[in-house]
Amino acid sequence: MSEPSKSNGQAPIDGIRRVDALGHPWVDALAGRASAVGFSCPTVIDAISQSAHVYLGDASAALDIADNQVADNKAADDEPTELASALASLLESSGNSDSIAADSLLLFPAADLAIEAMIAFARKRNSEASYRTIAIAGSDHGRTALCRSASGQPHLHSGFGPMVAGFDHVKPNDLKALEAAIDDSTASVLLSPVNLANGARSIDGDYLRGVRQLCDQHDLVLLMDEARLCFGATGSCFTFASLADVAVDGIVVAGGLFAGLPGGMLIASERLTGRPIHQSTDYPIQSNVVTAMLQALGRLELPGAASELGQEFAVAVAEAIAGFEFIRDIHVTGMTLGIETDLAAAEIVSVAATNGLRIEASGEAAILLQPSLNLSPEDRESLLSLLLETMNAIEQRSKDLAV
Known part of the structure; x- marks a missing residue:
């Protein structure tokens, strides 16, 4: 292992520790969403450095999906790439080969574009008869026009005029509602296994099995859609696979794989794409980074080891904040933790920031933690210490206001 990198002579960038543009140190409790193996991974650093010496692609080129094929101006790779091989190897070693038939792998310069492509394939699969997608009320699938339309949150629609047609939304964990929404025009069902906009609540395993049957x-x-979930955070490559033993036809992953760079990866069965498609060489830096990340996960015996680590981390968080009356519940899905409170999430995030702790709101009254999978004991203690410091400051503020 090389020494942790430094920024402008400031504190080391390593694990979940980093510095911002002004040189201020942070403990980043969302580091796993940028890098599954933490900041300053030598393999990933080398991949970025080596990419600087080659053609970096054309992110402005059109990304149309035509006739169930990648458009002519985005020609598919002639054969599976190093990235495809690295993914196949990790899926096999982690026991996730049955979670999806990874016949196709497509890389995009943004996660939203990968989600759009996944939905486009579903629409084109049988476009003469079916095109509609059923998604979940309260879901968040991104910020492009199509992704906003797929999302089940009114505030993501408000002020943008008419949404893209072809989406229905049903209550989560309600199979009867889903079945009632299916008609001859339905082409697909779009889910996220964890709702990061609502306390990081996971969908029910029985519901997921029922959806597959329908x-x-x-x-x-x-x-x-697992774009904002850290790849491997539950001990399985895919979060949904830890909730139910089912197979999906397409999945978008991004969190933890791109080292903070923009990007998204669509893994799909031939049932969705119509034929095997491998398209990853158009974006060399993203392809090299994701390949390096997958290889690093394998060397660290991840994601398998993340299961036990996640349990230990959840217990430690629960014990640290158990004494605060404004804590209501903790939702745990591997290394993804949502903490529900009686307070405004924005206030907690703000106080945490003054302490050098980066967290995120997960709804109006919950906060989100997504640390890297190989969270070290030292980093865990630093995170818990700052979280406790934050909660104490909020409690003291509440007492002062009550006087």
């Missing part, structure tokens, strides 16, 4: 009965494709 998709099979009605010849629909099951699409999974």
Whole structure:
């Protein structure tokens, strides 16, 4: 292992520790979403450095999906790449080969574009008869026009005029509502296994199994959006695989794989894409970084080891904040933790920031933690210490206001 890198002579950037543009040190409790193996991974640093000496692609080129094929101006790779091989190897070693038939792998310069492509494939699969996608009320699938339309949150629609047609939204964990929404125009069901906009609550495993059965009965494709979840955070490569033993037809992953760079990866079965497609060489820096990240995960015996680490981390967080009356609940899905409170999430995030702790709101009254999978004991203690410091400051502020 090389020494942790430094920024402008400031504190080391390593694990979940980093500095901002002004040189201020942070403990980043969302570091796993940038890098599954933490900041300053030598393999990933080398991948970025080596990419600087080659053609970096054309992110402005059109990304149309035409006739169930990648458009002519985005020609597919002739054969599986090093990235595809690294993914296949990790899926096999982690026991996730049955979670999806990874016949196709497509890399995009943004996660939203990967989600758009996944939905486009579903629409084109049988466009003469079916095109609609059923998504979940309260979901968040991104910020492009199509992704906003797929999202089930009114505030993501408000002020943008008419949404893209072809989306229905049903209550989460309600199979009867889902079944009632299916008709001859339905092409797919789009899920996220954890709702990061609502306390990081996970969907029910029985519900997920029921959705798969309905998709099979009605010849629909099951699409999974894990773009903002850290790859491997539950001990499985995919979060949904830790909730239910089902297979999906397409999944978008991004969190933890791109080292903070923009990007998204669509993994799909031939049932969704119509034929095997491998398209990853158009974006060399993203391809090299994701390949390096997957290889680093394998060397660290991840994601398997993340399961036990996640349990230990959740217990430590619960014990640290158990004494605060404004804590209501903790939702745990591997290394993804949502903490529900009686307070405004924005206030907690603000106080945490003054202490050098980066967290994020997960709804109006919950906060989100997504640390890297190989969280060290030292980094865990630093995170817990700052979290406790934050909660104490909030409690004291509440007491002062009550006087």
